[in-house]
Amino acid sequence: MKHPANIPLVTTIREKCRVCYTCVRECPAKAIRIAEGQAEVIPERCIGCGNCVRVCSQRAKQVLSSAELVRELLDGPSPVAAVLAPSFPAEFEDVDYPRLVGMLRAMGFSHVYEVGFGADLVADRYRKLLNSAPADRRYVATTCPAIVAYIERYHPDLIDSLVPVVSPMVAVARAIHKLAGPDVKVVFLGPCIAKKGEAATELIVDEVDAVLTFVELREMFAARGIRAQDVADSEFDPPHAHYGALFSISRGLLQAADIREDLVTSNVVAAEGRTSFVEAIREFEQGTLEARLLEVLCCQGCIMGAGTTCDRPLFNRRSRVSQYVRRRQQAFDHDAWKRAMSEMEDLDLSRRFEGNDQRIPVPFEEEIRHIMAGMGKHTPDDELNCGACGYDSCREHAVAIFKGLAETEMCLPYTIDQLRLTIRQLAESHEKLADTQEALLQSEKLASMGQLAAGIAHEVNNPLGVVLMYAHLLRDECGDGSMKGDLDMIATQADRCKKIVSGLLHFARQNKVSLQPTDVRELVDGTLRVLQKPAAITVRTEHHGDDPVAELDRDQIVQVLTNLVSNAFAAMPSGGTLTVRTDGDEDRVRIAVRDTGTGIRPEHLNKIFEPFFTTKQIGKGTGLGLAVTYGIVKMHSGDIRVETNADPAAGATGTTFTVSLPRQAVRG
Numbered sequence: 001m002k003h004p005a006n007i008p009l010v011t012t013i014r015e016k017c018r019v020c021y022t023c024v025r026e027c028p029a030k031a032i033r034i035a036e037g038q039a040e041v042i043p044e045r046c047i048g049c050g051n052c053v054r055v056c057s058q059r060a061k062q063v064l065s066s067a068e069l070v071r072e073l074l075d076g077p078s079p080v081a082a083v084l085a086p087s088f089p090a091e092f093e094d095v096d097y098p099r100l101v102g103m104l105r106a107m108g109f110s111h112v113y114e115v116g117f118g119a120d121l122v123a124d125r126y127r128k129l130l131n132s133a134p135a136d137r138r139y140v141a142t143t144c145p146a147i148v149a150y151i152e153r154y155h156p157d158l159i160d161s162l163v164p165v166v167s168p169m170v171a172v173a174r175a176i177h178k179l180a181g182p183d184v185k186v187v188f189l190g191p192c193i194a195k196k197g198e199a200a201t202e203l204i205v206d207e208v209d210a211v212l213t214f215v216e217l218r219e220m221f222a223a224r225g226i227r228a229q230d231v232a233d234s235e236f237d238p239p240h241a242h243y244g245a246l247f248s249i250s251r252g253l254l255q256a257a258d259i260r261e262d263l264v265t266s267n268v269v270a271a272e273g274r275t276s277f278v279e280a281i282r283e284f285e286q287g288t289l290e291a292r293l294l295e296v297l298c299c300q301g302c303i304m305g306a307g308t309t310c311d312r313p314l315f316n317r318r319s320r321v322s323q324y325v326r327r328r329q330q331a332f333d334h335d336a337w338k339r340a341m342s343e344m345e346d347l348d349l350s351r352r353f354e355g356n357d358q359r360i361p362v363p364f365e366e367e368i369r370h371i372m373a374g375m376g377k378h379t380p381d382d383e384l385n386c387g388a389c390g391y392d393s394c395r396e397h398a399v400a401i402f403k404g405l406a407e408t409e410m411c412l413p414y415t416i417d418q419l420r421l422t423i424r425q426l427a428e429s430h431e432k433l434a435d436t437q438e439a440l441l442q443s444e445k446l447a448s449m450g451q452l453a454a455g456i457a458h459e460v461n462n463p464l465g466v467v468l469m470y471a472h473l474l475r476d477e478c479g480d481g482s483m484k485g486d487l488d489m490i491a492t493q494a495d496r497c498k499k500i501v502s503g504l505l506h507f508a509r510q511n512k513v514s515l516q517p518t519d520v521r522e523l524v525d526g527t528l529r530v531l532q533k534p535a536a537i538t539v540r541t542e543h544h545g546d547d548p549v550a551e552l553d554r555d556q557i558v559q560v561l562t563n564l565v566s567n568a569f570a571a572m573p574s575g576g577t578l579t580v581r582t583d584g585d586e587d588r589v590r591i592a593v594r595d596t597g598t599g600i601r602p603e604h605l606n607k608i609f610e611p612f613f614t615t616k617q618i619g620k621g622t623g624l625g626l627a628v629t630y631g632i633v634k635m636h637s638g639d640i641r642v643e644t645n646a647d648p649a650a651g652a653t654g655t656t657f658t659v660s661l662p663r664q665a666v667r668g
Helices: 022-026 051-055 067-075 097-107 115-132 145-154 156-161 168-180 194-200 214-223 252-256 274-286 314-330 334-343 365-374 394-402 412-478 484-508 520-530 554-570 602-607 625-635
Strands: 010-012 032-035 038-041 061-063 080-084 111-114 185-190 210-213 268-272 293-297 516-519 537-543 549-552 576-584 588-595 639-645 654-662
Touching: 010 038, 022 032, 022 051, 051 061, 067 185, 067 210, 067 214, 080 097, 080 115, 080 168, 097 111, 097 214, 111 115, 111 168, 115 168, 115 252, 115 334, 145 156, 145 194, 145 274, 156 274, 168 185, 168 194, 185 194, 185 214, 194 210, 210 214, 268 274, 274 293, 365 394, 412 484, 516 520, 516 554, 520 537, 520 549, 520 554, 520 576, 520 588, 549 554, 549 654, 554 576, 554 588, 554 625, 554 654, 625 639
Parallel strands: 080 111, 080 185, 185 210, 268 293, 537 576
Antiparallel strands: 010 061, 032 038, 516 549, 576 588, 588 654, 639 654
């Protein structure tokens, strides 16, 4: 009916786990593996200390429940004895001990004993062992089951140093079986999760049938409707505890056994708490700790066990236990206690231990360096040892990764760096996507306008040619008559329409590029030479960079320059300076056309590349120049930017168009 020996004592509720790594940091056995972003308790490595349960703010750790097992025992045919751990005064501060005993009897327990008497028996055995053992014989106390489990798993070479005496829980169980018979079922009630594992071990057979934590006991009281005000007081069954009632307090064993912790001789050393006990055991194994007896507790005394509901601070709990012991000592029957101890003189309290080596070989230095490099830690300066991952140092984290207990993503600085990199990449990707969307929209506009332009040009070009021809014929026949001026006007406007139609056809044909290696400097200089410059405008060229060659469609880039320069000339009706600058880097070449003209007004900036948009006077422009320019640049997989100022109060006015083109053709 007992729990199987290999059943997990603590499991994780995945839905509640927030992966804060607190449980990893607080686990002295490093029995928690982070896998796929979830904290998983490894049963074979777990020592049942309950630190992970105590520190989990999300209540994601679930302790093995024994409530159903105890209900079956209470409903069964055999008598059931409750053995109450010495820490109960710290837990049930709202209930006086006689009333608590009464509540246990009301629940169905036929006997209620103090584990403190078992602690008295154990203390007596410890005292006799140390008095009879050779002076150089060294021991580790075995009253704490989590410590025993830790040594069996992680320091198996110390098994021979474990005191071969059972814990107070098992000692009182054996005493009960001697007094009341072997058929009595024993249920331990206390603050310790590791007791569940101790009771289930195959090395302790038919001693303790079930273990309830104080949390479970309170839940069973509530489920059965047992309230303190509804029951009568009762007394513990004898034999009663003496100073064994202090066992739940740090160094309580030493006082009960009348063993002195002498700071001068260092014959006895006591340590408690997650970090202290680990260090003490390590030093004991290395031989640097001069102690005949090492008394270590996984918690800061059993009163701080993970199976309690008490939220009082440590010293308040200690005080509650001390008050209880003082109260009991006032009416303590010392003679009866001596008789009980004498009756148990021949009680077998020995036990043996068995190694369960869970040590994992430490990786080679090269493997550690490789793992740390994967977390961006290439030099000692990169090792922050911040502890956010749950491990004390970056090297310990790397070793845990090697052992399969941890993941790279647990490193907070590394994760932050990766997040920053991802954000930067997303920003770049977003920018490229925005540019692509903009280019796509513009391309769609250009394609639509190209189809429209081709249709218009085809339908208008022939009748326009007829109008132009007959206008010239009539003007020639008219001579210098009065209609000559009107016919000249018709011919002039018809010529203008023909140019517009020609521009539409040219716009419609801009659908592919023919790339050839081109000297950008020579192209700029050649284009500027053939353009007619207004007299009041000064033209300058600035060439920078070592390599002027790029793969371009020469004719189309000439058209781009022509459009930009022509617009710059038009923006400086009163004269000014035009500067054309070329430069580049390993990947791209740039051509910047800067004027000192009137600038572009802010409300026009988002429209300047749209077909047929123009700020020029009627008859001065078609609004196709910049649209064609934009299309050519995008077909080269390039980019065009504009900087402008039209407000004299904000500084010098003018506009700069910068065309950036790939040095080599973008293929595929």
